[in-house]
Amino acid sequence: MPPSKARRSGGDRALGLLARGSAVTILGLLVALLATLVTAGAPAAARFGASFLTETEWRPNTLERPRLDARGEVVITGGEVEIEEVPPRFGALPAIWGTAVSSGIALLIAVPLSLGAALFVVRIAPRLRVAGPLSFMIEFLAAIPSIAYGFWGLAVLTPWLQTVAYPAMERLAGGTWVAGWVFRTRLADGTEIPVGLTGKDMLCGGLVLAIMVIPIVTAVARDVLRSVPRGQLEGTLALGATWWQSSWGMMRYARAGLFGAVMLGLARAAGETMAVTMVIGNNMQVAASPLAPAQTMASLLANEFKEASDQLHQSALLLVALILLVMSLALNVTARSLVVGGSSRTAAAH
Structure with missing residues (x-):
């Protein structure tokens, strides 16, 4: 309980002012960043309007x-x-599409693996006395710089996909509709051409993102599952539930927090820059095939901002940055509220 105003010392008041000032400063920095991007992106928004989000052509010259x-x-x-x-x-749809597809591939791979790993750490690892080392490894993987994942993807994953995985997939697909969808892409004029199969594409970007997202989703999901009341678990076991049934009930009880963990992973995947830039191919196109090279919003900024000498080009890039910031902010706020709300609910049930 905080001390009354009469009992507060000068140090208490100074510390309180410092804490409030720090909070206001952080909020002010966010507002200033948003205001800067809105102002800088206004010329492009005024020039292209809503078509900036739907146009597929990105031509700076x-x-x-x-x-x-x-x-x-x-x-x-x-x-x-x-x-x-x-x-x-300037049309940002190809970058938005590349961000959505690569992030979607990452989540399709990362979510089941992350939830399974979190369940293992919470329910099985303590009996094997490996919960501590596993938790350390998860947090260590989350702390690895993204550039290291990018170099691994470029040096190992990309050549393997190009020389081993894709030829095998093409042989298995044969002449089926899957082969037509995956191994061919349609140009803007409707012409279908074979996908280059260079290994630098949306699938490769999604795989690298999945590896980066797994430790983050696992760590948050682990903490959410640990906050489930023990009485909830013991009650289901007392009613005759199997291990899998009780685990499923545990995950259903914590579903809001687990969904928040997935949203945090999505925000991480959508905002990743260097690792994706190195492996996605950096081609501004909207392609249905996951094996086609693409561009994400973050990689577009990394590739072009340094060379953008024209004011309209810079404004278009900063408008893309604003879209990415608003999207990431919305995902993070939603995820945090779900995780905190889920943890509060489970804590109240203890």
Whole structure:
């Protein structure tokens, strides 16, 4: 219980002011960052409007092409073809698509493995006396720099996918519809071409992200499962439930917190930059095949911001950064509220 105002010393008041000032400073930094990105991205937003989110073309340079008349024929004046300049065009849909697909692949792989690992650490590992070492390894994996995962993906995973996994997948798929979907991609004009199968694609990016996300989701899910009241577990066992039934009941009881753990993993995957940039292929296209090279919002910023000399190009990139920040902020706030709410619920039941 905090001391009354009459009993507070000068040190208490100073510490209170310092704590409040720190909280306000952190909030102010976030507001300043949002305001900066909104201001910087405003020219691109005003120029392209909602089409910025739906347009598939990302072209920073002015394009010169023959001028066409109303009938679609080339205009020739004085024996020379008239040339028109097409201004730069920016559409963020390919980057949004690449972010969504690579993050989705990562979650499809990471979520079942993470929940299984968390359940093992909470229910089985203590009896084997390995809960401590396993928890340490999980936290150690979460602390590894992302660039290390990226180099591993580039040096090991990409060549293996290109020379071993993809040829085997192509032989197994044969002439089925799966082969047509996975090993071919459709261009903007509707033309279908074979996927390059370089190993640098959305699947490779998703696999690297999955490895990075697993320890984070596992650590949070482990803490959520540990907060489930022991009476809840013992009650189900007393009613004759099997080990699997009691574990399922445990996960159902903590489902809000577990969903929050998954959301935290999604936020981590969507915002990852360097590791994905190294293995995803960095090609601005919307392709249905997971084996096609792509670009994420984070990798787009990493690849182009340094070379963006045009003001409109910079504004478009900062607008992408704003979209990524708002998305990550929404995911993190939702995840934290679910995790804290789930933990509070289980604590109240103790």
